Amino acid sequence: MRLGVFGGTFDPPHVGHLIVADDVAAALELDRVVFVPTGEHPLKGTRVQAPAPLRWRMIEAATASSERFVVDDREIGRDGPSFTVETLEEIAAANPGAEIFLIVGSDILAELNRWHRVEDIPRLAHVAVMSRAGTEQESQSIAGFDSSRVEVTYVAISSSDIRDRIRTGRPYRYLVPPPVYEIIEENSLYRR
Numbered sequence: 001m002r003l004g005v006f007g008g009t010f011d012p013p014h015v016g017h018l019i020v021a022d023d024v025a026a027a028l029e030l031d032r033v034v035f036v037p038t039g040e041h042p043l044k045g046t047r048v049q050a051p052a053p054l055r056w057r058m059i060e061a062a063t064a065s066s067e068r069f070v071v072d073d074r075e076i077g078r079d080g081p082s083f084t085v086e087t088l089e090e091i092a093a094a095n096p097g098a099e100i101f102l103i104v105g106s107d108i109l110a111e112l113n114r115w116h117r118v119e120d121i122p123r124l125a126h127v128a129v130m131s132r133a134g135t136e137q138e139s140q141s142i143a144g145f146d147s148s149r150v151e152v153t154y155v156a157i158s159s160s161d162i163r164d165r166i167r168t169g170r171p172y173r174y175l176v177p178p179p180v181y182e183i184i185e186e187n188s189l190y191r192r
Contacts, residue, residue: 001031001032001098002028002029002031002032002098003033003034003098004028004100004128005033005087005100006021006034007036007038008036010038010159011049011055011159012162012163012190013058013059013159014157014158014159014175014176014177014180015155015157015174015176016157017035017059019153020153020155021069022066022068023130024101024103028128031068032070033068033069034072035063035070035071036087037056037059037073037076038075038082049189056076057183058179058180058183058184062179062180074087074091083117084121085116085118088102088121088125092124092125099126101126101127101128103130104128104130126148127147130150130152131150162176166191
């Protein structure tokens with residue numbers, strides 16, 4: 001079993017998340033991509049706006065139509081900050097013998113060295129760094145270990161832009177999967 005672990009706040013999840021996850025799954029021949037919405041993000045703090053249960057519900061709705069995508073709620077139920085290394089340990093223990101790939105965006109490289117116990121990640125997972133197709137970027141060393149580059153489709157969508165569009169009354173409907181749009185609207189998320 002080849003598992004990709006794709007963590008994030010998903011605040012809200014958008015079509016770009018699904019597109020790049022699909023690209024990585026195809027490139028690495030993954031059997032599953034496990035989306036792990038963060039409970040309490042140790043580095044983002046109050047920048048996370050939707051409550052964790054709603055973010056989990058949105059990513060679950062966004063991925064429901066894919067046989068390859070699954071959602072894991074372990075960080076949502078965790079007290080205190082969510083640390084990637086602990087999540088990887090738990091996923092590895094629950095899936096003995098699985099080859100695990102930690103999927104991260106190239107924008108994360110600058111802050112990866114700030115992660116809790118980052119030095120333990122290489123024994124738990126391969127690090128797959130998503131980068132835009134067509135850009136020049138070699139595999140990089142992160143915190144003393146190698147990562148591999150995976151070209152993904154460039155999608156100029158961000159959760160922060162979607163939140164801003166909602167807050168300012170601009171259209172966003174087609175930037176998120178339809179079930180996510182419905183959850184945002186029925187809960188009046190990101191309006192303040």
